[in-house]
Amino acid sequence: GQRVLIVGGVAGGMSAATRARRLAEDAEIVVFERGPHVSFANCGLPYFLGGEIADRNKLLVQTPERLKAVFNLDIRTHAEVVSIDPEHKEITVRDRTSNRVSTERYDALILSTGAAPVVPRVPGADRPGHFALRTLEDMDAIDGWIKERGATNGVVVGGGFIGLEVAEQLHRRGLRISVIERNPQVLKPFDPEMAAHLHIELRKHGVGLYLNNGLSRFDSPTAGERAGASVVVLANGTRLPADVVILGLGVRPEAKLARDAGLVIGPTGGVKVDAHLRTSAPDVYAVGDAIEVTHGVTGRPALIPLGGPANRQGRTAADNIFGVPSAYPGTLGTAIVRVFDRTAAVTGANEAQLKDAGMAFEAVHLHPNAHAGYYPGAAPLALKVLFDPVTGRLLGAQAVGADGIDKRIDVLATALRAGMTVDDVADLELCYAPPFGAAKDPVNLAGMAAQNVRAGLVHPIRWDEIASLDRTLALILDFRDRAEREAGAIPGSVHIPLGELRARLDELPRDAEIIAHCASGQRSYNACRILMQNGFRCRNLVGSFKTWKAAV
Numbered sequence: 001g002q003r004v005l006i007v008g009g010v011a012g013g014m015s016a017a018t019r020a021r022r023l024a025e026d027a028e029i030v031v032f033e034r035g036p037h038v039s040f041a042n043c044g045l046p047y048f049l050g051g052e053i054a055d056r057n058k059l060l061v062q063t064p065e066r067l068k069a070v071f072n073l074d075i076r077t078h079a080e081v082v083s084i085d086p087e088h089k090e091i092t093v094r095d096r097t098s099n100r101v102s103t104e105r106y107d108a109l110i111l112s113t114g115a116a117p118v119v120p121r122v123p124g125a126d127r128p129g130h131f132a133l134r135t136l137e138d139m140d141a142i143d144g145w146i147k148e149r150g151a152t153n154g155v156v157v158g159g160g161f162i163g164l165e166v167a168e169q170l171h172r173r174g175l176r177i178s179v180i181e182r183n184p185q186v187l188k189p190f191d192p193e194m195a196a197h198l199h200i201e202l203r204k205h206g207v208g209l210y211l212n213n214g215l216s217r218f219d220s221p222t223a224g225e226r227a228g229a230s231v232v233v234l235a236n237g238t239r240l241p242a243d244v245v246i247l248g249l250g251v252r253p254e255a256k257l258a259r260d261a262g263l264v265i266g267p268t269g270g271v272k273v274d275a276h277l278r279t280s281a282p283d284v285y286a287v288g289d290a291i292e293v294t295h296g297v298t299g300r301p302a303l304i305p306l307g308g309p310a311n312r313q314g315r316t317a318a319d320n321i322f323g324v325p326s327a328y329p330g331t332l333g334t335a336i337v338r339v340f341d342r343t344a345a346v347t348g349a350n351e352a353q354l355k356d357a358g359m360a361f362e363a364v365h366l367h368p369n370a371h372a373g374y375y376p377g378a379a380p381l382a383l384k385v386l387f388d389p390v391t392g393r394l395l396g397a398q399a400v401g402a403d404g405i406d407k408r409i410d411v412l413a414t415a416l417r418a419g420m421t422v423d424d425v426a427d428l429e430l431c432y433a434p435p436f437g438a439a440k441d442p443v444n445l446a447g448m449a450a451q452n453v454r455a456g457l458v459h460p461i462r463w464d465e466i467a468s469l470d471r472t473l474a475l476i477l478d479f480r481d482r483a484e485r486e487a488g489a490i491p492g493s494v495h496i497p498l499g500e501l502r503a504r505l506d507e508l509p510r511d512a513e514i515i516a517h518c519a520s521g522q523r524s525y526n527a528c529r530i531l532m533q534n535g536f537r538c539r540n541l542v543g544s545f546k547t548w549k550a551a552v
């Protein structure tokens with residue numbers, strides 16, 4: 001049989017190894033992992049820190065013994081692969097316990113070396129009490145430090161997925177938490193008005209959120225300042241004393257091994273692979289966080305370090321080695337995160353990525369209930385769908401809410417992968433009973449709203465166009481009820497409850513454009529239909545007051 005060597009024994013590497021075994025009982029499969037553990041649940045690490053996962057052993061999904069017994073895998077831990085010789089099809093391995101170096105021959109090699117946390121190059125970065133979270137050892141170190149020091153406050157540097165998960169979990173553990181972020185918003189894959197819902201949620205739970213304000217340096221506490229491990233100094237000079245600092249600045253592909261071996265590295269810094277996950281060297285494959293993928297919507301090279309893609313790529317690489325034709329279709333970036341009582345999920349491209357790629361797009365925003373409004377516990381969600389205005393093809397979707405977020409984004413991710421248009425989405429037949437959804441599911445509604453835009457039945461205006469409107473040429477009309485209006489309104493807007501519109505049409509100017517809004521956009525869409533059929537020029541504020549309020 002073939003001799004298959006795998007570098008990296010976690011998500012992508014172990015998927016490749018077990019798939020390889022299922023395809024080839026006679027293959028020799030050796031997995032080299034430089035750390036002490038293989039197949040551990042890196043995605044679960046934050047939840048141990050917060051105590052939601054109480055049993056550390058649950059994070060060790062597999063042991064080398066079990067992998068040997070069930071899959072006949074030769075697992076070498078503490079084994080660091082230090083070089084690859086693609087010409088002679090050999091790798092060099094250093095045993096980290098004995099320092100012994102050996103060479104190993106391969107017929108096929110799979111690199112699943114993952115990614116390394118970005119370390120900030122600022123003064124004081126090496127002070128004790130600063131941690132990234134990538135491995136079980138990192139998790140143990142954070143846990144130990146918090147216990148030992150009796151840490152009561154922490155600063156998370158960077159508002160990405162892992163940063164927010166750790167912030168939530170350390171807050172759950174009783175720490176006072178601040179999150180600092182260089183960009184004006186957390187979670188870059190989301191558009192700003194969607195991320196804004198999470199800003200509200202973080203602040204509601206007492207998390208100190210410092211946006212537009214990156215890390216400048218770390219100081220030691222000065223006299224009169226709270227004693228702690230470090231003082232996190234922000235770009236604007238704000239000083240945040242911290243007992244523990246979590247670095248959530250994102251990751252870079254672990255591509256050094258590949259680069260040193262002369263393998264082609266893509267413009268993003270990830271190992272370049274083809275659709276079969278082959279690198280530029282014969283019989284060398286690469287998968288997971290280490291590789292550059294093709295974005296499934298924009299077609300551009302991208303780094304999308306996620307567990308799902310890594311696992312599927314591992315399987316694909318093994319398939320290709322053992323003659324099962326298999327191509328990786330690109331990555332959509334489908335991802336989800338819980339932040340306290342809100343869940344946020346995303347798939348496909350966001351506005352920034354579409355603009356970068358020069359792709360035309362249109363957006364709809366909806367705030368429907370997650371299930372029928374008359375059934376107890378109905379809570380609205382914010383759903384945004386991006387689509388091609390010409391072809392109607394779906395380009396991306398984002399949702400934030402209390403529940404039902406995962407299924408909406410998973411349905412839309414499936415639709416996206418299938419190349420569906422907004423017409424297809426409007427017609428999806430989804431399950432419905434009052435506790436679960438609505439006869440027109442939010443996903444259907446998004447498709448229908450997009451159809452209306454494409455058909456010219458309504459003309460959209462975005463929340464970020466409101467501030468710069470020339471108010472001598474445009475009149476903002478609020479179609480909500482009186483009680484809603486009293487709780488807050490767009491400055492300078494005029495109030496006409498929807499039920500009064502037909503009777504009050506002659507109050508409205510015919511020379512100005514009317515910008516219609518309500519709370520979610522549904523009543524103002526009805527208003528726009530009345531206005532347009534009476535000869536008025538009208539645009540509907542996308543996402544209406546809820547989106548505008550969250551974003552502004």
Ligand code: FAD
Pocket residue numbers: 007008009010011012013032033034035042043044045046079080081082112113114115133134135162254257287288289290305306307308310
């Ligand atoms: P990894 O799983 O990181 O495995 C790479 C392994 O290679 C490492 O164990 C490393 O020690 C080893 N290695 C590297 N170089 C060498 C070498 N030269 N020799 C030997 N061994 C080497 N993704 C999601 O989709 N959802 C989530 O909720 C989620 N949560 C996460 C939470 C945390 C805290 C972290 C850290 C990640 C999370 N991810 C999540 C991301 C997901 O874990 C990764 O995308 C996935 O593990 C990548 O798989 P991989 O095989 O490429 O790399």
